[in-house]
Amino acid sequence: xxxxxxxxxxxxxxxxxxxxxxxxxxxxxxxxxxxxxxxxxxxxxxxxxxxxxxxxxxxxxxxxxxxxxxxxxxxxxxxxxxxxxxxxxxxxxxxxxxxxxxxxxxxxxxxxxxxxxxxxxxxxxxxxxxxxxxxxxxxxxxxxxxxxxxxxxxxxxxxxxxxxxxxxxxxxxxxxxxxxxxxxxxxxxxxxxxxxxxxxxxxxxxxxxxxxxxxxxxxxxxxxxxxxxxxxxxxxxxxxxxxxxxxxxxxx
Numbered sequence: 001x002x003x004x005x006x007x008x009x010x011x012x013x014x015x016x017x018x019x020x021x022x023x024x025x026x027x028x029x030x031x032x033x034x035x036x037x038x039x040x041x042x043x044x045x046x047x048x049x050x051x052x053x054x055x056x057x058x059x060x061x062x063x064x065x066x067x068x069x070x071x072x073x074x075x076x077x078x079x080x081x082x083x084x085x086x087x088x089x090x091x092x093x094x095x096x097x098x099x100x101x102x103x104x105x106x107x108x109x110x111x112x113x114x115x116x117x118x119x120x121x122x123x124x125x126x127x128x129x130x131x132x133x134x135x136x137x138x139x140x141x142x143x144x145x146x147x148x149x150x151x152x153x154x155x156x157x158x159x160x161x162x163x164x165x166x167x168x169x170x171x172x173x174x175x176x177x178x179x180x181x182x183x184x185x186x187x188x189x190x191x192x193x194x195x196x197x198x199x200x201x202x203x204x205x206x207x208x209x210x211x212x213x214x215x216x217x218x219x220x221x222x223x224x225x226x227x228x229x230x231x232x233x234x235x236x237x238x239x240x241x242x243x244x245x246x247x248x249x250x251x252x
Contacts, residue, residue, distance in 0.1 A: 044068035048103025050096050051110035052080055054176035055134055062183050062212040064090045073099035100125035109134045113142035119161040127164035130201045134171040136230050154229045155195055155222030168196035168205040169225040173235050184213030191217045191244040193234050195225040215241035227251060
């Protein structure tokens, strides 16, 4: 199986992100901080959440607990008050626009059928942004775009509709309960497969996966995200990073 090379797309300069990416690369081999401590800087890495349902609220909560400021967004931000109040001063609520403005990194966890509208409404805000994409294309819920994702690959489809974003596929293989129950578990951590074409974005994503209490495994470029899409051989696998890497070798 062939994969697209991991290359940086041409874009405007984003010095803060580049600095964070360099730090993330250094952190990749550094000892991890304890739960509740930031591993990127004294103030953490600002993260905007688009879609604060089960997955968005679960992963966002794990980031808050590891020391990252997080803005959870919704069409009705006032409904998120119990969530953010319970998480303390690092958590806040706002609109999708607020999340895109706030986050150095954006985490998208909405029904996949909403991607074309998000890409259209927030095209300027998404350009150059590191986006962790957790969406799954479900035919009965998302309609025709699910067929497109199946035919062309979900990573390629996300890149089409979220044009200009520096996308990393991540956190789409497990339901929220599995993520909550296995974060920072004793012993070997559960693996989270990730895929992207931008090395700096992948480095930041690796750090953020570790900060939620899991081990990231880079599968390849966005084209390879089909391997852990729904129905793919690495979807829903509660295995360690070592085991996932072994399985990956058999798929290439």
